[in-house]
Amino acid sequence: MADILIVDDEPVHCDSLQLFLEENGHRVSIASSAEQAFDLVERTPFRALLLDIRLPGLDGLSAIPRLRSRLGDAPIIVMTAFGTLDTAMESLKLGVFEYLIKPFSLSDLRGVLRRALASEATAPADPVTPAPPAGDAEAPAIIGTSPAMQRIFNQIAMVASTDVPVLITGESGTGKEIVAQTIHRYSRRGGSRFVPVLLAALSPGLIESELFGHARGSYTGAESHRTGLLEQAAGGTVLLDELGDIPLSLQVKLLRAIEQREVSRVGEDLPRRIDARFLAATNRSLPDLIARGLFREDLYYRLGVYHIELPPLRDRREDIPELARHFLSRVSALHPSRGFSSAAMDELLNRPWRGNVRELRNAVEHAALVSRGTLIAPSHLPLPLGGLPPRPSGSGVSMRSEVERWLKERIANEDPQTWKARLHGELLTEVEDDLIELTMRLCQDNQSAACRVLGVDPKTLRSKLATASLKRRT
Template structure:
């Protein structure tokens, strides 16, 4: 039940208000002097204070100051005599929610009290959400025991405060979105919004107006003008996820916007300035896409200013167990239970290869918890894909696979760096042109 404190030196007024407010279902306390508020607040939390303005020796303004100091979340409504507009204005400046001029009808006051309660509820909700978001994306939310990820976190700390464009690469589920949030919340744009758009998920014809907005009548069905995500992210961060899927015409438009720091909505000539930090993420190989000619090289260079690469979980096996325990602790907290892994379950988790990386690990544990009748997670509770795995004891990656990956990347980079000139690229790599050409064919790299 919401609690209201009424302060007025006239006993008749106090009684009238008390009856009117109690009838509306509020819990009402009243007192005749401002000096009493400390005693009342010590006794119980108060949601709304309704106070007379003209009182001696403590005035309504004094009450307002004291309430805001003691309990900033409490809203204050002042009752003023007709003509005391100056004091009412001063009261609003000091943080009063509203004022009401005497004489008034009980209904008018009740309406104001309800509005004040709504504002209070919203403020509390926003505070809770903000706290939740900040703790989700605080650096502590990243669990890692691997040197590779420690280096990534150091890199995040270094580049977050600078307004650089960042390109985050890594397989699906390696934590690219998580890192993008970390960067945003550690940056100077943290007060602005972080807006994510998945370039692969939005159908191509919609993507342009989604990103850049459109003017009324720009195309059939454009009944209203609409801001694009660039404008929504003004003074904040725009995360362009799956940037490798951006269609060619939008690659050019994006390049122009990044270059000029301004945009035009679809169907408009009006120039709108853009102040947005860009983070691009991709799980595909952009160097290869550039070499193949499906991704603009100049856009690649503009995005690849600061580069963060997240290695797959199977190449940082020391992260598996700490993350598994952390995910299990989170599920335990959510379900109010205390789950544990059996030793065999830990062995299976540690031996798996995780093509879906941390997301796969997280889903596996969520699944296990859902089907586990007790609180010990056994191998039978883990997804089938994991149970089939033959524990490998150590986790040595296949050396040939790793070598191939490195060679592949070296070749793609050389081709890009020499703008597709194979003779120069081959010379830089120290191999013959025919060899280079054959390797490009084997790796599916085409000029």
């Protein structure tokens, strides 16, 4: 049994937590503001505190120092539905025990509370103080307020101040390199180099030299000494990107470099010490590669000490408006736009986004260019990855039904002997002419923009426009 204080201004949430905790044998007090909590901690030696961040008056994080002065080492568990990377980092700096994302399950709370109360029996660990992020105004930001992204913020906050290797996985375009850069910026190494190594892009014959360096004369063409990428990251962070594409022959040498903190340049016997943190990223399933004998299990466990799995954009659609406005603001200087129409935003919210955040960014930049400073409409957006949108089901007119209608009309009114000779070419010509005409209209006669939408080169487009113009005159 423990005395527990809940500080939250949502009565329904408080009632639910109180009922659950009392059923588990605890005594519960409730405060709806930080100011009420200050009065309660003066009278009762609470053994744990559940604290919401958004409160009327003083916010939860700002209240922690004063609460801590009365609670001593009692664990503080922060609760929030509106977390950001900054709040996660600040919570860690203030020494909170756990950072729970609303809505959380009662079973999750039970586990956290059990660990929190057990921690009282041991000497409390010193709060981890994350380094302030390196000052870089152009550094890419991680955007999102969805529960999925709040969990990512919490993970970044927990791991940034350590030196453990981190494995970042997720589909292509989810932002794995940006997460790696953020971990680096908030770490004690943030003032040193961040060295991304795109393993799949390195020449198979030179990959060892690129990573570890080489001595002069070690092979034909090695006319001078070369410092490898791992050495270049001295004091900083290395990102091993597309880790799943590294050849087996090199994996054992990479494992040794990570474990021993040293590399041997090609053509040298004397190892050189390195001081770098290792992060890795991949969109491939490493366990599957291990099962197929294509990836070393020991390297997987060495680099996967901590694992961050990034969600695809389709699993956090509530972040799309904020992401779209962010990307639009970044290109507004070159291609000013008044924003998104409601129809355009609905289109963004409903697309499949197979290319994830990267595809969304490209779509917004494209629309900003095509819209020419006007409100972005659905017509300004490029086609989704994978080609034309799927045919609508239920109501609406599909391309297939239109082709069928056109074909039936021609068959009914023409000599069957001419079908094979003419219909195929006529349909392609008619569809192409309409496609080009409509695209030029939507792009406001901007041929460069129309080329990007259609995927044709300018010479081809000019030729087809001239042909269409000739047809109209004749």
